[in-house]
Amino acid sequence: MSAEWYEVVSLAARYLFAFLGCLIVLRAFIWLWSDHVERHRRLRNLPDAGIIGEFVVLAGSRDLSEGTSLPVPWEGNMGSVRSCDIVVPCEGIRPRHLFFSYEEGVGLIIHLRRGCAAEVDGVALDHGSDGRKTPLRHGSFLRIGSALLRLRVFAGLDANAGFPEAEFPSNGEGIRSDYSAPDDAFPQVLSSVPPEFSHACQNPSPLSPDAVNSVPSVHAPSFEPAVSNAVPSSPASSISVPKTDGSNPSPLFPDASQTASKELASPLSSSGRKRRSERWEADWSE
């Protein structure tokens, strides 16, 4: 092409290039927007997305009633201000009290901020302590300030999420590892908390020696395998807690274990999870 012709074609083509440039930008932003909308649509249908479980409030305050469930993301801050991922407006809790992160196969790890204190299953933590030594697992108790929370980890996040030592019972044929614990288990927890323990929960500090002794050693370990794999090896192994007066242990979750037994017949029909989804959807729409 001669230099003259090239100049003519190039001068004409510059308008086309400018137009194509604008079109590229327009289409890039349309794509960006449509992807954004699509992601929101997907998230609307997945209320559990990004959540590893929930804290159930066993002892709270006027602003945080007992039985409230607080969704737990993979990582975040817990404190009394609204900007925290988990807001616990109770006495003795600082605006940003602790940082938590969930590690598959380990559990929920707590990192306390300076000047803050907490107890995990009765073990006192302070700033600088290694949270990995005392991770919260399914059924663990967390006490911060005047609040007592119990963690429930959703089953199915991972084949053994948070339950490395849990084993499948020998008679657990046909049971899925992603079985979800029934949602009505925790109301049972609340209704079954012994009065002595309940009283101890509401006392800010110090925690009563009875409660301290009973919480970590008995509750958590016996609760874990039963719900993680959701298959009690026998009816007699249902979760139990000793009464603080030293009498024989009483079943803590009789209905929960029954529900679990029902679920064995149809492990995929986890109606509790659906109810929770509906509840959260309603909450979020507000």
Added chain:
Amino acid sequence: MNKKRRSPGRRLAGVVMLFYFLAFLLLALRDRDTLGFILCVSVPLLIFLGTTLLPRLFPTDRLLMSLTNFLCALGVLILYDTKPDYAIQQVLAYGVGLGGMLFCIYLVRMSRGWGRITTVIMPMALAFLAFPLLFGKEINGAQNWIVLGSLSFQPSEIVKPALVICLSWRMSSRQHLVWVLFGTLCLLLLALQRDFGTALIYFLSTILLFWCSTGHLPLTLLGLAAGGGAAWWGYQHFAHVRRRVAIWLNPWRDSENAGYQLIQGLMAIASGGLFGVGLGLGAPTSIPVYASDFIFAVICEQFGLVFGICVLLIFVALILRSAMIAVSARRRFHSLLAAGSAAMIGIQAFLIIGGVLKLIPLTGVTLPFISYGGTSLVSCLCLVGLIQGVESLNEEELEQDAHLAMLSR
């Protein structure tokens, strides 16, 4: 009758392919050059493969890939117009960068022991940054180049992805002393090399990451103030910096010498007007360092201000996309990784475009993806790889959630 709608990805890819086909064809007809005809077919084909085939083989984000490919191809186009040898080198660097990007994607996806990885990376990065002080070559006032035979590279460019990884991990695991020490040492080594442009990118990225990590505005502002103080100290003590500021304030004072480059750049942008002087026309080679630092002025001259704004908006779209990925990430580390990578690309683009337009003092850094420079291109593609890795994890987790939700119904 149902008419099948084309996906936004294909629509974008179609326009980009048409743009590059016409542009390379025009240049090939001018020169009657075989390389031009090869590029005229191969660049659109590569864009098509990069947008459609690559995301099927590897977990990549198609929009990010499309935007990155558009910017890289624009660099090749401008270089082919002005200096074809550079274009071939840039294509080779793009191939290496693509490999680096895929490596970074799998690094983010597969790695578990980030603590150990960053412990190894940090001393290596510092050693790499110290290397030019011992064996470096001084180019344009900064001793930040390593020349090995015919191969030359800037270690500070290679360290960029490493810096983002180390800072993100240490900030997310709350090891404040470690990242502060590492960041300070990196800045110190860059200051000793008098590579203030890269030091500014490192500093601003670190500050932005800190703010993203903690949300602590007073400390972030304090950090910025400390940076301002250091800049003032640098201005007082380095003639190199004083000269840059003086050129920025009034380039016409020394229009034949120190201000010549900036003036030529401004004149090129002005002569381009709204729609440019036409591809392959004008005098882009009259601007000193037109292939790397002043490539934006060449784009504005040839394609016009309208297209220049389009390029800026493409950068904005890239940053927005990365920010969305960072916000969607479930892990603090992944979030910071995506945010840090995006910040580094965005800050670098802002610094050089602002410098060329005389908005801020000129810093000798490259325009990401477009400027000539193999190390810079590979480094930027690695940063995009880190973002892509985070996005692929986000997608995977969302699909896992969808699967679980389906099971529970």
